[in-house]
Amino acid sequence: MCRHLAYLGPPVPLSALLSDPPHGLAHQAWAPRDMRGGGTINADGFGVGWFPPGSDQPDRYRSAMPIWGSSWSxxxxxxxxxxxxxxxxxxxxxxxxxxxxxxxxxxxxSHNGVVRGFPGTLAGMAGELPVEDLLTLEAPTDSAALFALVRHRLRAGKTVEEAVASVITETLDAAPGSRLNLLLTDGERIIASTVGHSLSVRVTGDAVLVASEPLDDHPAWEAVPDRRLLIATPHDVTHLTLGEA
Ligand code: GLN
Structure with missing residues (x-):
């Protein structure tokens, strides 16, 4: 179990998502409420990526420390x-x-979940990756491998919806019982899947926030059912049923 979130809207400080809300990501790290598939705390690292205003290239900070032990601005x-x-x-x-x-x-x-039987079960799918992608995998984990597959399919010309949905469908065939809550943004859209883990979405005026668990008790939070692919902009949220996406 990990916890993740993505936000699009008017600029906010990172603290507005991580530490200020009563159940912000820093609180979810040690007091998660919806722990499907086991796990107690999220102490094995954290990271945040953000698009500086006016830029289409994200900056990123990551740490192997728990969020409460890390120095983020x-x-x-x-x-x-x-x-x-x-x-x-x-x-x-x-x-x-x-x-x-x-x-x-x-x-x-980001990936919240697990690929059952990794790495063996992904061997067939990994065959499509150029050897440079395998040699430069950021980490020997299921999440890094899933991202390599999505990235490769984007490069090959698939839309992000097609890339994410096809990787999920094929991973579930190869590794049944996997949990595959994927979350992506390019700064303009948020793409999020629900396969085995919780997810909620909050649309307020000109902002959208997608998170493993609601950050606060705002009435606009809605739980996303399982097996969905959500495509969100600050003004519009579309749900596709996975398998039909
Ligand atoms: N399997 C992934 C990892 O180990 C994600 C873990 C999780 O969602 N708990 O990094």
Missing amino acids: LRVESGAILAAVRSATVGMPILETAAAPFLAGRWLF
Whole structure:
């Protein structure tokens, strides 16, 4: 179990998502409320990626430390943010480079869940990756491998919806029982899946916030049902049913 979130809207300080709300990401790290699939705390690292105002390239800070032991700047402000706290799957290393967000070009990526039987079950799908992608995998984890597959399919010309949905469908075929809550943003859209873990979305005026758990008791929070692919902008949220996406 990890916890993750993504925000698009008017610029806010990172603290508005991480530490200020009563159940912000820093609180979710040690007191999560909806722990499907086990895990107690998210102490194996954290990361945050954000688009500086006016830029289409994200900046990123990651640490292998728990979020409460890391030094992150409260003064950064951004209108496009993705952040995650990690609880490493048993057998996967605790490294800075294994903490989300993973980054390629404009895309920030996070995975909450597990690929059952990794790495063996992904061997077939990994065959499509150029050897450079395997050699430069950020970390030897299921999440990094899933991002390599999504990134490769984006490069091959698939839309982000097609890339994410096809990786999820094929991973579930190869590794049944996997939990695949994926979360991406390119600073303009948020793409989020629900396969086995919780997710909620809050749309307020000109901002959208997608998070593993609601950050506060705002009445606009809505739980996203399982097996959905959500595509969100500050003004519009679309749900596709996975399998039909
Ligand atoms: N399996 C991933 C990892 O180990 C994600 C973990 C999680 O969601 N708890 O990094």
